[in-house]
Amino acid sequence: MLPDALRFARIVAVDDQPANLRLIQTSLRAFGAREVEVFTDSAAALQWLQGNPWDLLLLDLDMPTPNGFDILRELQSRDRCCQPIIIVTAMTDAENRRRGLELGANDYLSKPLDLAELLLRVRNTLQLGMASQALARERDDLERTVKARTRELEDSFHAVIRGLSRAAEYKDNETGNHILRIGETAALMASALGCAPRWVELLRLAAPMHDVGKIGIPDSILLKPGPLTAAERELMNRHARIGHDILRDQTRSPLLDMAAEVALNHHERWDGGGYPNSLQGEAIPLSARIVTLCDVYDALRSKRPYKEAWPVERARAHIQEQAGKQFDPKLVALLESLYDEIEALREGLTDPSMAGEGACAASQQPVLSNR
Numbered sequence: 001m002l003p004d005a006l007r008f009a010r011i012v013a014v015d016d017q018p019a020n021l022r023l024i025q026t027s028l029r030a031f032g033a034r035e036v037e038v039f040t041d042s043a044a045a046l047q048w049l050q051g052n053p054w055d056l057l058l059l060d061l062d063m064p065t066p067n068g069f070d071i072l073r074e075l076q077s078r079d080r081c082c083q084p085i086i087i088v089t090a091m092t093d094a095e096n097r098r099r100g101l102e103l104g105a106n107d108y109l110s111k112p113l114d115l116a117e118l119l120l121r122v123r124n125t126l127q128l129g130m131a132s133q134a135l136a137r138e139r140d141d142l143e144r145t146v147k148a149r150t151r152e153l154e155d156s157f158h159a160v161i162r163g164l165s166r167a168a169e170y171k172d173n174e175t176g177n178h179i180l181r182i183g184e185t186a187a188l189m190a191s192a193l194g195c196a197p198r199w200v201e202l203l204r205l206a207a208p209m210h211d212v213g214k215i216g217i218p219d220s221i222l223l224k225p226g227p228l229t230a231a232e233r234e235l236m237n238r239h240a241r242i243g244h245d246i247l248r249d250q251t252r253s254p255l256l257d258m259a260a261e262v263a264l265n266h267h268e269r270w271d272g273g274g275y276p277n278s279l280q281g282e283a284i285p286l287s288a289r290i291v292t293l294c295d296v297y298d299a300l301r302s303k304r305p306y307k308e309a310w311p312v313e314r315a316r317a318h319i320q321e322q323a324g325k326q327f328d329p330k331l332v333a334l335l336e337s338l339y340d341e342i343e344a345l346r347e348g349l350t351d352p353s354m355a356g357e358g359a360c361a362a363s364q365q366p367v368l369s370n371r
Contacts, residue, residue, distance in 0.1 A: 009126050010035040014045040015060040061089040072103035081132035084125045177349045179208035185294040206259035207291045210266045213243025237275045261285050266292050269326045289328045
């Protein structure tokens with residue numbers, strides 16, 4: 001039975017002598033090869049080879065420009081296993097053989113041709129090439145499958161994270177769109193700061209989880225009307241560590257690592273007056289510095305049962321006043337250049353009506369208490 005390697009292969013022969021091409025083409029077709037392309041014009045052959053699929057090239061070396069060496073040089077970027085080249089030439093000295101093989105040829109045949117040897121070399125080379133192509137296809141299929149499964153796992157993971165963020169909402173008076181806006185504005189700032197795209201995307205997903213630790217705070221404290229006592233404030237401040245402990249991942253997930261970092265540090269202040277560790281300046285992780293600024297600005301600009309939304313000018317003035325105190329002054333300067341984009345983002349993620357949400361937070365402390 002004729003091997004599929006020869007029957008279905010696209011073979012190309014390039015030689016400036018028509019008689020040699022006729023011999024090769026006739027012999028291969030006699031043995032069952034269906035597609036044999038031949039070229040006496042080496043420039044036309046090179047153009048065709050660069051623009052069409054092929055499985056094997058039989059190449060003469062001694063031709064007008066581009067000669068065989070030139071063509072080998074132009075085809076060096078090909079996959080040598082899937083597109084093998086056999087040099088067929090009368091230039092049989094060792095130097096030219098070595099040069100041809102160094103430039104990417106797979107095998108070498110000397111003229112005058114032994115037709116039986118030609119067939120065996122062609123068949124064996126094609127079988128190896130087609131086996132390599134099959135392995136490459138299998139590898140590509142496996143990579144696609146792995147990528148698809150990875151996307152499914154990431155989608156599921158992100159769905160769990162979003163659910164965890166929403167769970168925290170039920171313990172607080174914030175809306176779902178508020179936490180979405182924090183993620184989007186934090187990503188906007190990080191991108192403008194020149195952070196790596198992967199880091200920006202992690203921050204987009206991690207930022208909405210900054211208050212997840214409030215799950216562990218009693219409602220009697222979280223929703224208490226009026227100011228907290230010192231003891232209650234101490235309990236309230238624990239939400240930063242609780243959030244960190246909830247999100248900390250022993251398997252070292254980059255997303256959960258960042259989310260835990262933000263949860264732990266988003267109440268630290270630039271001047272060192274924050275909690276839980278009284279970090280100061282750049283000792284506070286950049287992720288937390290960004291999220292803190294975005295969170296406060298959005299809270300100022302948002303309507304709550306216990307307050308009206310602050311006008312843009314008043315909110316911006318407060319942010320500027322807190323530069324170097326609560327906030328990183330460089331980030332405040334960056335935020336100044338992004339207000340228009342952030343306000344446009346807010347337009348696209350507006351809060352639902354506050355009507356009917358009840359009085360659970362109606363008499364909480366003003367937003368500046370930043371629980």
